[in-house]
Amino acid sequence: MKITVFNGSPAGKESATSVIATAFLSGAAEAGAQTNHIFLCEKNVQHCKGCFTCWFKNPGICVMQDAMQDLMHAYNTSDVVCFATPVYTWNYTAYLKNFVDRLAPLKSLVIAQQNAHFDLIDTKPKTQKFMVIANCGFPGTHNFDVMQASFACCNPFLEIYRNCGKLLKSKQPDIKQQVDTWLAAVRRAGFETVKDGDVSEAVRKALEMPLMEVQDYVQYLGMGQSAQY
Numbered sequence: 001m002k003i004t005v006f007n008g009s010p011a012g013k014e015s016a017t018s019v020i021a022t023a024f025l026s027g028a029a030e031a032g033a034q035t036n037h038i039f040l041c042e043k044n045v046q047h048c049k050g051c052f053t054c055w056f057k058n059p060g061i062c063v064m065q066d067a068m069q070d071l072m073h074a075y076n077t078s079d080v081v082c083f084a085t086p087v088y089t090w091n092y093t094a095y096l097k098n099f100v101d102r103l104a105p106l107k108s109l110v111i112a113q114q115n116a117h118f119d120l121i122d123t124k125p126k127t128q129k130f131m132v133i134a135n136c137g138f139p140g141t142h143n144f145d146v147m148q149a150s151f152a153c154c155n156p157f158l159e160i161y162r163n164c165g166k167l168l169k170s171k172q173p174d175i176k177q178q179v180d181t182w183l184a185a186v187r188r189a190g191f192e193t194v195k196d197g198d199v200s201e202a203v204r205k206a207l208e209m210p211l212m213e214v215q216d217y218v219q220y221l222g223m224g225q226s227a228q229y
């Protein structure tokens, strides 16, 4: 099984997103997967020009020659594609959005309707399974709502959403211990994805573990807290 993480954090290898994705991939590798962690901020991927050449004039072929050809190959040949990102202004980052936009050449000119949603279907049916890894700076449970709605179109089998992301790289022993316990569940999720093709309810539950109480976290950040916006 080949698993590729497309990491959209501008902080690349130093990112909190990378801490989570690396744990997931290490569990997957332990179970025998071939793993690939791609940092989009290191790649030359230009913005989609919106010329529609890849749909109407030269189907499937983008007019731009950049890193996207290799990235598209990694995307197409993976069994599991993981979109990994921090929350930036409620959603996924511009690096990841740019990458997803540049997947446009994979679309056909056939519109499909599912319930009230319309989209173009792919020229070749997708063979990959999709998953999401994300972290955010705030505490609370609604930071990922917009992102979750955005990713719903790829029907992810697993979504790992970590709030209080500033704790992920903490060196404070008590915090590190809590983070390591959570990362062990992430590793286990990677292992089960490869071994069982899915993640057990027990591990999914463990992934929801809180890292810190809201007030303690606000204090940890050295920020104030107001009752309203």
Ligand SMILES: Cc1cc2nc3c(=O)[nH]c(=O)nc-3n(C[C@H](O)[C@H](O)[C@H](O)COP(=O)(O)O)c2cc1C
Binding pocket: 009, 010, 011, 014, 015, 016, 017, 018, 085, 086, 087, 088, 089, 090, 091, 135, 136, 137, 138, 139, 143, 165, 166
């Ligand atoms: C421009 C910008 C926008 C952000 N927007 C949000 C946000 O809407 N909600 C949130 O909880 N955190 C937000 N954050 C905080 C990041 O999600 C947080 O710092 C995260 O841990 C960074 O992860 P990374 O190290 O993987 O890049 C934002 C950070 C930046 C720089």
